Each structure stands twice: as C-alpha cells, then as structure tokens.
Amino acid sequence: MHCAVSNDKCQDNFVPRASSAHFDIRYDGAPQDFFFLVLPRSMMLGVAAAIEPLRVANQITGKELFRWFILTEDGAPVRCSNGMQVTPDMALDDAPVGGLTFISAGGEPQLAAGEKTLNWIRKAARFGRPLGTINTGAFALAQAGVLTDQIFTLHWEDQPAFLEEFPNLTPSSNIFEITPRLISCGGGHAATDMILTLIEERHGEQLAIVCADMCLHMRSRRGSEPQRSNFAVAVGSRNRRLLSALQMMQDSIESPLSIHEICDKLDISRRQLERLFTRYLDQSPMQVYFDMRLHHAYGLMNETSMSVTEIALASGFNSATHFSRQFKRRFGASPHFFRKGWS
Structure with a gap:
C-alpha cells in the first residue's frame, strides 16, 4: 500500500543511510505500513520501542520493508505522559485504508479517546482494518465495543481498573498477544518483542535476530511470557x-x-x-x-x-x-x- 497523503514523510524512502551492519534479503514487494495513533498521555516508550526495530530492519537491509506514521485524533500535537510533545504525520481521518493501526494510551486511559476516535475504531473494526494496542490502548477498543471474544492484553498496572470497568472482558497477563483479529502488548519493551515477532513472521527469524542485536535487545521473550516477575x-x-x-x-x-x-x-x-x-x-x-x-x-x-x-x-x-x-x-x-x- 502506498501512502495517499501528500506530506514530507511520504516522500522519504524510510531507509536510513547504511551502517556497518548489513543483512541481505531477497524482497522486492511493497512495504508494510504501520500507523500509531498516539492518544493524550500515551507512554512514549512503547511507541518508540515499536518503531525502532522497523527502522533498523530497513537500515540493515537497505530496503523499504516497513513504513511508519504517527497519528493523532485531529492532527494536532499531543503531550505524552513524560511531558514531551509528539507531532503527528497526519490526523486519524487522513490515514489511508489498509495498514496495521496501533492505538497507544497511557495514564487515565478511560479518558484518552474522544468520541471521534471511538467512532473511527468501530468503523475500522467493521471493515476489517487490522488493529493493535500498546500499553492501555485496549481501553479505547473496549469503550468502542470491539473487544468481545478477543484475546488481548494491556499493562498489568491497569488491569484491575480495566476489569472493574469491563467485567466481561478478561485481559491476558502475557507481554503481548498476536491473533488474526488483534495484536496487543503491555507497552514498554514488550512492544519491541512484539514487533520483532512480526518482523520474523514476514521476513524470517535471522532478520529479527539481527534487528534485536542492533537494538541491544536480548530476544528471549515470546508472547507467552508474563508481564510481571513471579x-x-x-x-x-x-x-x-x-x-x-x-x-x-x-x-x-x-x-x-x-x-x-x-x-x-x-x-x-x-x-x-x-x-x-x-x-x-x-x-x-x-x-x-x-x-x-x-x-x-x-x-x-x-x-x-x-x-x-x-x-x-x-x-x-x-x-x-x-x-x-x-x-x-x-x-x-x-x-x-x-x-x-x-x-
């Protein structure tokens, strides 16, 4: 899928200048697009940890395997939980059809998604758009009514509050969950583990291993790992x-x-x-x-x-x-x- 939005980022090729690390790969297909909807007070770590392996994969292969775009509800900058402001590539309604869209939230997740976002999520789910969540993004999907009968997770700290608000929905305690209908993670470095698994599924284990090494990330965790120390x-x-x-x-x-x-x-x-x-x-x-x-x-x-x-x-x-x-x-x-x- 090619980005239909005219902006500077769409004109870039998403492939940083090559470094000393290199990985040969035979792939001449279209890049896979990732969209990250950053809601107010999102945890920046989870979004950055998801994007960096995608950048590394492009850099070490010299190919545009992936593209990534930051969205906000209205296209205006949002402030994350650490006080830093994120400037988006586009507004939510401007996101092209197709591509995997992750909803990222952080503190006070039950207040993060506006009605415009919830309506967009409902429409996306109805038309089969691939969706994912980072950290507490599952709150928005639950509020939109699209989590029923799905396997999902969110950060362990917020699971008691989630269960109180949505007693009929039970999140997993795993660091991430990948199903045909939904991809979700608890945030933080679990986002790196999740994205590395997606890279492996699309382009093979060896590329995922090299990407993990470039991120100085010991890739020993799979989705079934618990979020908290036992x-x-x-x-x-x-x-x-x-x-x-x-x-x-x-x-x-x-x-x-x-x-x-x-x-x-x-x-x-x-x-x-x-x-x-x-x-x-x-x-x-x-x-x-x-x-x-x-x-x-x-x-x-x-x-x-x-x-x-x-x-x-x-x-x-x-x-x-x-x-x-x-x-x-x-x-x-x-x-x-x-x-x-x-x-």
Missing part, C-alpha cells in the same frame, strides 16, 4: 506453600480469604504459615494480605473514576470509613484528599 523472584524463595499462599491472596482481593481458610487449602498450620511469612517477608500473613488490598485500592484510585465506597468494596473492605482510615495510614492522605491532589 512471586518466587519477588520474595526470593521457591517455597511452594509460601508462593501458593501469596497467589491465593492475589486472586482473592475483593472477597478476602481468612488466614484459617488459606491454611486449610494449603494443609498447613497457622503457626507454620506465620513462620514462613516472617522468615521471607518479615511480616505476618495478615499484614501482607492487607497491604496487597490497599495497593489494589491505590491503583483503582489512580486509574478509575470509581467512588471511594466502590473502591473499598472492590478491595475487600466492608466499610468505606474503615477503608479510608487505613488508606490514610498507609499513604498519608485520605482517599478524598488523595484524589483531589491528583485532579
């Missing part, structure tokens, strides 16, 4: 019962288990469980569990518009008053003042 890494132990207890706690935030229930499931005495937590975490099981629930609430406070009462219930607190008191003790401000300070 509990064994986090706590420095492979004790099966300790790890199982932590996973049970993580899986039961909204309806907390009692310590007695956890012990029964593990076939372990309360004293044994207390010793494990004290040895490896220097806290009691109850303290660790309580802290998990408060951090879950902290995430919902930052990433959703849920009321304090709703957040309290979603974090396993029966009383909003008790929750507010504990939140202030842990984070230094009541939920109401905390949210006001970020507004």
Whole structure:
C-alpha cells in the first residue's frame, strides 16, 4: 500500500543511510505500513520501542520493508505522559485504508479517546482494518465495543481498573498477544518483542535476530511470557506453600480469604504459615494480605473514576470509613484528599 497523503514523510524512502551492519534479503514487494495513533498521555516508550526495530530492519537491509506514521485524533500535537510533545504525520481521518493501526494510551486511559476516535475504531473494526494496542490502548477498543471474544492484553498496572470497568472482558497477563483479529502488548519493551515477532513472521527469524542485536535487545521473550516477575523472584524463595499462599491472596482481593481458610487449602498450620511469612517477608500473613488490598485500592484510585465506597468494596473492605482510615495510614492522605491532589 502506498501512502495517499501528500506530506514530507511520504516522500522519504524510510531507509536510513547504511551502517556497518548489513543483512541481505531477497524482497522486492511493497512495504508494510504501520500507523500509531498516539492518544493524550500515551507512554512514549512503547511507541518508540515499536518503531525502532522497523527502522533498523530497513537500515540493515537497505530496503523499504516497513513504513511508519504517527497519528493523532485531529492532527494536532499531543503531550505524552513524560511531558514531551509528539507531532503527528497526519490526523486519524487522513490515514489511508489498509495498514496495521496501533492505538497507544497511557495514564487515565478511560479518558484518552474522544468520541471521534471511538467512532473511527468501530468503523475500522467493521471493515476489517487490522488493529493493535500498546500499553492501555485496549481501553479505547473496549469503550468502542470491539473487544468481545478477543484475546488481548494491556499493562498489568491497569488491569484491575480495566476489569472493574469491563467485567466481561478478561485481559491476558502475557507481554503481548498476536491473533488474526488483534495484536496487543503491555507497552514498554514488550512492544519491541512484539514487533520483532512480526518482523520474523514476514521476513524470517535471522532478520529479527539481527534487528534485536542492533537494538541491544536480548530476544528471549515470546508472547507467552508474563508481564510481571513471579512471586518466587519477588520474595526470593521457591517455597511452594509460601508462593501458593501469596497467589491465593492475589486472586482473592475483593472477597478476602481468612488466614484459617488459606491454611486449610494449603494443609498447613497457622503457626507454620506465620513462620514462613516472617522468615521471607518479615511480616505476618495478615499484614501482607492487607497491604496487597490497599495497593489494589491505590491503583483503582489512580486509574478509575470509581467512588471511594466502590473502591473499598472492590478491595475487600466492608466499610468505606474503615477503608479510608487505613488508606490514610498507609499513604498519608485520605482517599478524598488523595484524589483531589491528583485532579
């Protein structure tokens, strides 16, 4: 597909001057086009990490294998989460038909996409345009109603908020997902892993390996890799019962288990469980569990518009008053003042 928009970038050949690295490839076909819709407060890292392997592939082969274009909703510059401003190549409505379009978002993703963007997404999905998401871009697709029955992922930090807003949609915990209908990643360096996989699928494994080396990126991760370090890494132990207890706690935030229930499931005495937590975490099981629930609430406070009462219930607190008191003790401000300070 050739870009139908007349601008300076379309006249460029997207092939930087050759460097000492070179990779021979037999390919004389049309380039593959990538479009990146950057929504306000997007994480710049994810977009840059997706584009750079495409640039490298062109540079080391000396061929225009890929082209990339930055879009914004109205064609005006947008400011990313790090405060830097991105100037687009074109407005969303000016993007030519065809090409894979990634929607990138970051903080406050539920507020990032305007109605114009949501309508564009609905139309794109209806006509079979290839779509993808980076970081929290899945929020926009969910708001547009096009995520049903699809496999997708988004950044782990925002998954609790996503599940609260869209309880019938379950994101994957993997770093990226590639399906015939949707390509998505959690953002950050996962975008590089995702794009390298797309390069491999189109032009072979050896090119992907060289591109990874040029990016100083150790290509050991595939899509099935989890986004977060597992509990064994986090706590420095492979004790099966300790790890199982932590996973049970993580899986039961909204309806907390009692310590007695956890012990029964593990076939372990309360004293044994207390010793494990004290040895490896220097806290009691109850303290660790309580802290998990408060951090879950902290995430919902930052990433959703849920009321304090709703957040309290979603974090396993029966009383909003008790929750507010504990939140202030842990984070230094009541939920109401905390949210006001970020507004």
